[in-house]
Amino acid sequence: MLKEMKRLFYAKNIAIIGATSKRDWGWSNGNSWIAGSFKMGFQGAIYPVHPKARAILGLKVYPSILDIPAEIDLAVFTIPLAVVPQVMDQCVKKGVRFVHLLTAGFSETGAGDNAEVEKRLIETARKGGVRVIGPNCMGVYCPEGGLSWSNEFPAESGSTGLFSQSGQLAYHIVVRGADHGLLYSKVVSFGNASDLQAHDFLNYLAQDDTTEIIGAYLEGLRDGRSFFEAAKEATLKKPLVLWKGGQTQGGCRATLSHTAALSGAQYIWDAMCRQTGIIMVHSLDEMVFTIKALQALQKPKGQNVAILGGAGGGSVTMTDFAEKEGLKVPPLMDETIRRMGEFVPIEGNSTRNPLDIVPAIMPTRSNEGNLLRVMELIRDDLNIDAMIFSIFPKRICDIYGKPALNAYLHLCLEAAERLEKPLFICLPRESNWQMDILRREAEEWFHNAGMATFPDFRLASRVMLNMKEYGDYLSVHGV
Numbered sequence: 001m002l003k004e005m006k007r008l009f010y011a012k013n014i015a016i017i018g019a020t021s022k023r024d025w026g027w028s029n030g031n032s033w034i035a036g037s038f039k040m041g042f043q044g045a046i047y048p049v050h051p052k053a054r055a056i057l058g059l060k061v062y063p064s065i066l067d068i069p070a071e072i073d074l075a076v077f078t079i080p081l082a083v084v085p086q087v088m089d090q091c092v093k094k095g096v097r098f099v100h101l102l103t104a105g106f107s108e109t110g111a112g113d114n115a116e117v118e119k120r121l122i123e124t125a126r127k128g129g130v131r132v133i134g135p136n137c138m139g140v141y142c143p144e145g146g147l148s149w150s151n152e153f154p155a156e157s158g159s160t161g162l163f164s165q166s167g168q169l170a171y172h173i174v175v176r177g178a179d180h181g182l183l184y185s186k187v188v189s190f191g192n193a194s195d196l197q198a199h200d201f202l203n204y205l206a207q208d209d210t211t212e213i214i215g216a217y218l219e220g221l222r223d224g225r226s227f228f229e230a231a232k233e234a235t236l237k238k239p240l241v242l243w244k245g246g247q248t249q250g251g252c253r254a255t256l257s258h259t260a261a262l263s264g265a266q267y268i269w270d271a272m273c274r275q276t277g278i279i280m281v282h283s284l285d286e287m288v289f290t291i292k293a294l295q296a297l298q299k300p301k302g303q304n305v306a307i308l309g310g311a312g313g314g315s316v317t318m319t320d321f322a323e324k325e326g327l328k329v330p331p332l333m334d335e336t337i338r339r340m341g342e343f344v345p346i347e348g349n350s351t352r353n354p355l356d357i358v359p360a361i362m363p364t365r366s367n368e369g370n371l372l373r374v375m376e377l378i379r380d381d382l383n384i385d386a387m388i389f390s391i392f393p394k395r396i397c398d399i400y401g402k403p404a405l406n407a408y409l410h411l412c413l414e415a416a417e418r419l420e421k422p423l424f425i426c427l428p429r430e431s432n433w434q435m436d437i438l439r440r441e442a443e444e445w446f447h448n449a450g451m452a453t454f455p456d457f458r459l460a461s462r463v464m465l466n467m468k469e470y471g472d473y474l475s476v477h478g479v
Contacts, residue, residue: 006204013046015048031050033055036149039153040145044073044349047176049062049254051063064085065094073098074097076139081114086129086273092128092130099130100132101121102138104136105136106121106135109169116428118192124197133188133190134190142381143157151188159213160177160185160291162187162188162216163187163216164188164218165187165219165220169245169284181448182292186205188201188284196342199226205238206237214241215291216240231272241275242280244266286459290463294470296450299467301385304318304329304384305327305328305376305381305388306354308357310354319354325465331353332351334350336378336383337352362399378421388464389423393442412425413451424464425452427454
């Protein structure tokens with residue numbers, strides 16, 4: 001099955017059934033698939049299928065998939081529900097390997113007749129040797145294989161794999177992740193999972209050489225035992241970051257009308273994650289930033305964190321955020337405090353933890369080397385496992401100028417190396433987009449340098465705990 005699945009992501013020829021040549025119809029999902037694969041540089045042949053059109057986006061159109069003069073690895077259905085059974089019969093006759101049923105309106109509607117159509121459709125496909133993604137999903141994005149349902153995705157390939165029951169959230173995870181330097185190996189939106197299911201994609205990504213970290217958005221499982229076993233094996237090799245939709249009673253009801261998924265009690269999911277080492281997250285940002293941190297940072301050995309960058313009440317609230325998320329903010333060792341006091345003035349500063357020493361590490365001639373000295377002291381402090389460092393680019397620029405800010409950002413890279421412990425750089429968002437420009441420039445600069453950053457302190461704290469708990473799981477299992 002794993003060898004077969006490779007032909008899905010690296011299809012040689014694809015058929016797009018349901019694209020349109022009529023401009024007044026607007027952009028269709030079929031056209032989007034063609035445009036997306038153009039952007040990815042698909043090296044095979046793309047065959048649009050339409051009963052009347054002659055050309056779509058410059059490609060010759062065939063009236064039926066049976067008229068295509070080549071083998072088809074992947075057929076994408078963007079056609080009305082009523083004609084899907086007929087076209088599936090044709091795909092079986094043609095010997096198509098995979099069908100992506102983008103078409104919706106099946107069991108997720110709650111209508112018994114529609115669910116029966118879905119059931120018979122999958123039976124037809126299985127008897128004919130066709131594997132089905134969906135229905136009710138966006139399908140496959142694989143830059144290396146040249147496939148994409150959207151031309152808004154990056155054409156560059158990366159090391160993050162993703163499988164998602166929601167096409168919309170898969171889209172947002174890809175786009176939001178790309179904004180923060182994440183690139184993807186393979187992504188699949190699989191909707192109702194009537195044939196290929198979550199554990200099939202997890203098994204494949206766990207063994208895929210181009211995938212190092214796996215993300216997932218799930219609403220329910222048809223085969224919980226198979227997923228449990230797949231996850232238990234996968235997480236010992238690669239992190240699996242899971243966002244579970246339908247965690248509340250109302251959310252559970254919503255999953256039935258979205259992907260016909262039976263969500264299950266949240267405590268069962270929590271228990272499964274603990275037993276298998278899955279990293280459970282609860283938002284789009286937490287998923288994206290956890291994956292980015294896993295990619296860019298070493299895992300903390302403990303939950304003791306040093307806090308740097310706040311002042312006065314800000315340091316107090318940062319400490320509250322960290323400890324509410326499950327971290328600990330312990331005092332520094334006496335030796336650390338003594339040595340830091342040699343170059344940090346006692347007036348207006350605190351060298352305990354949190355570190356209220358911002359004026360002493362700012363980019364001035366008198367402070368030269370202080371930031372690196374702080375990092376070396378924290379490196380040697382046995383009470384500390386990691387640091388969260390809040391930086392405010394606009395304030396630095398306003399006081400010291402843009403050249404000083406640029407030099408300071410370079411110094412932060414050296415500081416991360418000196419620390420030799422995970423450094424969670426927090427770049428808090430400014431109040432409006434004009435004030436936020438420098439922060440976004442700094443964020444992009446860090447990402448290009450391979451560093452992870454976080455838009456708020458609470459998220460940085462939560463991600464640190466996610467990484468620490470995954471590290472604990474690996475240690476318990478001897479990895």
